Amino acid sequence: MTARDKGPKTPSQRQLKVGELIRHALAEILTRGDVIDEVLSRHSLTVPEVRMTPDLKLATCFVMPLGGGEAAEVVAHLEKHKRFLRGEVAKRISLKFMPELRFKVDSSFEASARIDELLASPEVARDLDE
Template structure:
């Protein structure tokens, strides 16, 4: 009987939980918005972890600018975050962190709007 979860999945889940806490508590840069970690994909050899995030802008910022600044801050803090993660996760080598904007939320909103538009057109024609 095969196991449902691979080791990389378990490591990714743990990194996601710990990283969310670290970003909230340890990163004090005012440029960073409210960051949500949507997914962490760890390489099979545990050499790196791709961290997919979305950002809720603070104040008057637009979403694109907030995302750009938050990614910049996180990329600069990647070494610090990796070292802090290593303190709480028992791995021989902690994966290097690579941060990316998660476009799935944006694509989901776009698809939802297209579906709603098609429904409205269908209702108007019917």
């Protein structure tokens, strides 16, 4: 068994660093309102995570409008402006190759709310008291 066969790989330090650089640049662009779009201007957006592929050619940007409303519509509009956003990110960070940006709705908040709900349920509380 080689090192490659050990299941899902954790991201390298380089992937994490580049992901954070892109996340900060995107957050700044979206906060300043550099993108002229009616749907995006109605929402305050958060960028909790950017995941990089091992070759650093693709960045998956997880975004969520504060309050959670119209998340799918917001992601569709970000996808529409991804070439502009890629150019703006390239101006802010120095990389040999600027990765392609892909946007997805961040569902981690929903997952954590579901776990909190389960932990607060009477059945789980009863089991924890035993």
